[in-house]
Amino acid sequence: MKLILLGPPGAGKGTQAEALARRKGLIQLSTGDMLRAAVKAGTEIGQKAEAVMKSGGLVSDEIVIGIIAERIGQPDCANGFILDGFPRTLKQAEALDQLLISRHTGLDQVIELKVDDTALLSRIENRARETVAAGGTVRADDNAEALKTRLWAYYRETAPLIGYYFAQGKLRQVDGMASISEVAQQIDALLEGGEKMSQN
Ligand SMILES: Nc1ncnc2c1ncn2[C@@H]1O[C@H](COP(=O)(O)OP(=O)(O)O)[C@@H](O)[C@H]1O
Structure with a gap:
């Protein structure tokens, strides 16, 4: 199963992606986490991405x-x-489609957290207060300030x-304002529906 979780910053994509990955035995791919790891490790990509991430802007499509x-x-x-945090631009979405086509596969569902x-x-x-x-x-x-830039982006x-x-x-929507467990249930219901559809 190949899924995208889509939604604005703070929508709960990371929380839901992590829990869903565990429930379904899938791999969670968060570009935010990968980029933060690259910054921490001081790699070339990390060095290129650090300032733009800090300001809340988008790292280049190419990277x-x-x-x-x-x-x-x-x-x-x-x-x-x-996928959680990717794609974030139309160019990234088109590149992903091409990548999957070249592997003879495609996305199953894109779940938007509204x-x-x-x-x-x-x-x-x-989140910041609890972390502290x-x-x-x-x-x-x-x-x-960075959040405003992230929302704008x-x-x-x-x-x-x-x-x-x-x-x-491919688009499906869930109510991201519901509790964490309710959102998870909504996602599971969508995925079960999708599996039934693909069996018919
Ligand atoms: N697909 C992407 N394209 C461009 N920049 C990205 C992408 N994914 C992550 N980033 C960078 O990493 C930052 C943090 O991403 P993420 O952890 O997904 O945050 P958020 O909580 O805003 O969803 C973004 O603000 C952006 O600078």
Whole structure:
């Protein structure tokens, strides 16, 4: 199964992708996590990405497409994966389609987590507060200014993907404002429906 979780920053993609990957035995591919690891390791990609990530802007298509192309070619991805944070631009979506076509496969479903815009800021502020309370390190881009840039990038660059996948008949939507477990149940219901459809 090859899935995309789509939604604005703070929508809960990471939380749901991780839990879903565990439930279904799929690989979670988060470009945000991969880029943060590259920054931490000080690789060439990390050095290129660090400043733009910190400001809340988007890393270049070339870099993220390269990372994903390399990763989905690895054997552990053969059974399926959940993309979280990729694609984020139409160019990335088209590159992904081409990559999958060249592997004689394609996406099963794109699940959009629909959330109330005004709830996002407080969610991210809470995430930063809880992390500090737990003694952890807050992400460099979890502050009001970078969040505004991330939201802006989402609406300008990523939201058009909703139309792109709707036109492909792949788009499904869940209510991202529901509790974590309710969202997970909605996703499971969609996936069960999809499996039944593909058996017919
Ligand atoms: N597919 C991508 N294209 C461009 N930049 C990306 C991509 N994925 C992650 N990034 C960079 O990493 C940052 C953090 O990504 P992520 O962890 O997915 O955050 P969010 O909580 O905003 O969904 C983004 O703001 C962006 O700078």
